[in-house]
Amino acid sequence: MSSAEDQHRRNAALRELPGVDTASGWPELAGVPPRARLQALRELLDQVRTELLHGSRADCPGRAELVERLLRQFQVLVTPSLRPVINATGVLLHTNLGRAPLPESAIEAVRAAAGNTNLEYDLDLGTRGGRGSGVNQLLCTLSGAPAALVVNNCAAAVLLCISTLAAGKEVIVSRGELVEIGGSFRIPEVVTQGGARLREVGTTNRTHLRDYAAAIGADTAGILKVHASNFQVVGFTHEVSVAELVELARQRSESEGRKLFVLEDLGSASFLPLSVDGAIRTPTPLDSLSVGADLVCFSGDKLIGGPQAGLILGSSEAVGAARRHPFYRALRPGKLTLAALEATLRHHLDPSGREHLPLHAAISRTVESLTARAERLLEALAGAEGVTLERVPTDATIGGGSIPGQRVPSVAVRLRFHEREASEAAAELRRGPRPVVGRVKDGALWLDLRTVHPDADDALAAVLRGLLWGAS
Numbered sequence: 001m002s003s004a005e006d007q008h009r010r011n012a013a014l015r016e017l018p019g020v021d022t023a024s025g026w027p028e029l030a031g032v033p034p035r036a037r038l039q040a041l042r043e044l045l046d047q048v049r050t051e052l053l054h055g056s057r058a059d060c061p062g063r064a065e066l067v068e069r070l071l072r073q074f075q076v077l078v079t080p081s082l083r084p085v086i087n088a089t090g091v092l093l094h095t096n097l098g099r100a101p102l103p104e105s106a107i108e109a110v111r112a113a114a115g116n117t118n119l120e121y122d123l124d125l126g127t128r129g130g131r132g133s134g135v136n137q138l139l140c141t142l143s144g145a146p147a148a149l150v151v152n153n154c155a156a157a158v159l160l161c162i163s164t165l166a167a168g169k170e171v172i173v174s175r176g177e178l179v180e181i182g183g184s185f186r187i188p189e190v191v192t193q194g195g196a197r198l199r200e201v202g203t204t205n206r207t208h209l210r211d212y213a214a215a216i217g218a219d220t221a222g223i224l225k226v227h228a229s230n231f232q233v234v235g236f237t238h239e240v241s242v243a244e245l246v247e248l249a250r251q252r253s254e255s256e257g258r259k260l261f262v263l264e265d266l267g268s269a270s271f272l273p274l275s276v277d278g279a280i281r282t283p284t285p286l287d288s289l290s291v292g293a294d295l296v297c298f299s300g301d302k303l304i305g306g307p308q309a310g311l312i313l314g315s316s317e318a319v320g321a322a323r324r325h326p327f328y329r330a331l332r333p334g335k336l337t338l339a340a341l342e343a344t345l346r347h348h349l350d351p352s353g354r355e356h357l358p359l360h361a362a363i364s365r366t367v368e369s370l371t372a373r374a375e376r377l378l379e380a381l382a383g384a385e386g387v388t389l390e391r392v393p394t395d396a397t398i399g400g401g402s403i404p405g406q407r408v409p410s411v412a413v414r415l416r417f418h419e420r421e422a423s424e425a426a427a428e429l430r431r432g433p434r435p436v437v438g439r440v441k442d443g444a445l446w447l448d449l450r451t452v453h454p455d456a457d458d459a460l461a462a463v464l465r466g467l468l469w470g471a472s
């Protein structure tokens with residue numbers, strides 16, 4: 001066909017395309033709510049026009065095709081966008097996969113709090129009560145801190161603390177701790193956004209007490225110490241402990257007749273050890289609080305194993321000031337978060353609570369149990385062609401910027417495809433109705449079983465049968 005004829009045909013096809021108003025009246029689309037129908041039709045007809053104009057199709061699609069495509073588009077709209085995912089990445093606290101899975105008790109608590117609840121209501125007195133007072137009490141009991149406050153996440157906690165304690169003044173931070181956590185959480189920017197000025201001291205690898213001491217001036221509000229969450233500085237290094245910083249702040253507060261604060265951004269911390277044998281050193285807020293830090297901040301969905309939240313612990317004075325700050329209103333958590341957090345924290349009261357926390361349960365799984373599960377999975381997939389399936393030792397990581405460098409021995413099922421890219425198979429697993437996220441490494445697809453809940457093993461086997469045999 002000549003290009004002129006081709007053009008003519010396309011123009012005819014464009015003219016044939018029904019208008020939004022016409023198509024909207026088709027009875028086949030009556031089941032789609034009007035607003036969604038109009039929006040989806042506009043998008044669909046735009047798409048078809050583009051296809052015709054750019055030459056990826058030459059004829060006007062028939063009514064049946066348009067209806068089918070529109071119904072498919074509508075299906076996407078009404079399918080929940082947040083879906084359960086099988087985490088086979090080997091990263092226990094995977095930020096992109098929602099970090100810590102909640103304990104059953106927290107899921108129940110969320111359900112119970114979903115209707116009307118005494119969020120800020122004192123049922124004894126019949127008057128207004130304090131939001132989060134139950135969680136705060138639990139946090140004080142667990143930590144021995146005089147006061148506690150919960151906000152939306154740890155980033156919000158640090159921002160609120162800086163803004164409360166240091167707006168218009170200077171905050172001293174070691175150059176070794178001017179970190180970026182991920183996303184856009186960068187300590188220098190958080191300090192600035194909190195209305196304070198950053199005073200950097202020391203060097204990337206070594207900062208000494210004398211560096212802090214020399215930096216304290218008339219404008220200094222306090223010192224911020226930040227946990228290096230997602231990297232390690234090794235070799236010729238030195239950092240100053242919180243205890244030393246607290247002592248320095250105390251001395252200078254006395255000699256200068258004003259209070260200098262010490263704030264620690266722990267990022268992740270827990271009241272329970274991650275491993276019973278102590279093989280994994282778990283940061284705890286108690287260390288900083290016992291030596292006298294004014295405030296410590298950490299996340300609710302990292303080593304605590306609960307919902308996204310920022311926990312602030314410290315002196316009544318500092319926590320009270322944060323609670324009264326106008327930012328608190330903007331950063332406070334909702335009732336669902338508080339309900340889930342309270343239920344999660346209750347498991348931290350007793351070491352036996354570990355078994356109820358999915359994060360802790362995942363870390364406690366023995367390599368033997370993971371091996372047995374991998375063998376069962378391989379049995380379920382026996383006879384698959386075009387792929388070499390193997391059980392291989394691997395290392396899981398804690399993730400979530402919690403304990404960098406900490407590896408947890410694990411077991412993976414490795415799929416090496418003979419005539420297919422591993423990344424393509426990984427994409428197929430992600431896009432399925434029961435998404436599985438694995439890891440592509442050395443040209444193979446690795447499914448780490450430590451991060452897969454044993455209850456999901458059957459579902460995982462079914463998904464893999466679908467991948468390998470083309471049907472589930």
Ligand SMILES: *Cc1c(COP(=O)(O)O)cnc(C)c1O
Pocket residue numbers: 153154155156181185226227228229265266267268298299300309310400401402
């Ligand atoms: C993870 C982390 C944060 C951010 O915590 P979110 O709860 O994700 O906001 C802040 N500081 C440190 C040191 C962290 O590790």
